[in-house]
Amino acid sequence: MAIPATAPARTGLIEVSDFNLAYDTIDGAVIAVSDADLVVNPGEFVSIIGPSGCGKSTLLNAVAGFLKPTSGIVTVDKEPVKGPSADRGMVFQQYSLFPWKTVRENVEFGLKMRGMGKSERAVAARTLLGLAGLSAFEDHYPDRLSGGMKQRVGIVRALATGPKVLLLDEPFGALDAQTRVIMQQILTNLWQRLGISVLFVTHDIDEAIFLSDRIYVMTARPGTIKAEVTVPLPRPRDAALQLSPEFVQLRADLGALIREESLKAMGGELNEDALKGLAVNLNGANLAEVV
């Protein structure tokens, strides 16, 4: 598989309009997402952030085709999403590799299912594994890999079938801080090389800023889009960028938006007065800074 150094993206337009999704439970309907609209342009890197339980995964799973909206529409390149498809690669926080297959066999699996010949799929898998720095591990089984490596294999596996869009749900949530930073750089590199559209869910504001062209901030449940923030930072980005005034300002702005929603998500029970009553020591900080 020949991978150009920079592939101009013309496909991979994700559009979510008037999106509502309610889960049926024995206690009645739980409205997870309400009236959400979002767009990912071809080749764009877009993140969704928001308080816990606001519906980020629900939205992402609907784009993947694992969940159907209660109302509204999800399209990729104007085609309605009707179920999972190889056009949409998905990476979860939990490593979902086949433990009985080697790294290369894991990556080749989707290609085999699509009828690609043995030698062709070996070349495709090797090319992508090389880009993710995994060439030396292609014959290893997942139980011999670190968490970061497993997740790199998961990303490569999702990319192997040549999807138009890559969907990632907290993919680095279980990794330590150092590994996380390296993974962010590897993902950025793969994204730029492949020219693919990415929709990325994270709790981590710095991660969202570092990776994204644009960030959607969701409200507390029922989640809707509260704000859309463009990240005007130049690329390539490196760790030093996090000290720049622009990065610091974005972090503060996004932090304020999320804190407001996190407090709402706590049912409005937690405010400055309530904390005084609970005698919680904030060590001089105000509540908004510590929650």
Ligand SMILES: Nc1ncnc2c1ncn2[C@@H]1O[C@H](COP(=O)(O)OP(=O)(O)OP(=O)(O)O)[C@@H](O)[C@H]1O
């Ligand atoms: N299968 C389900 N049945 C009922 N309710 C559900 C189901 N899945 C999710 N929910 C509820 O829907 C809401 C949105 O969940 P979702 O997992 O999409 O949020 P999230 O923002 O991704 O959360 P987190 O950041 O904690 O992963 C939550 O209140 C959750 O409890």
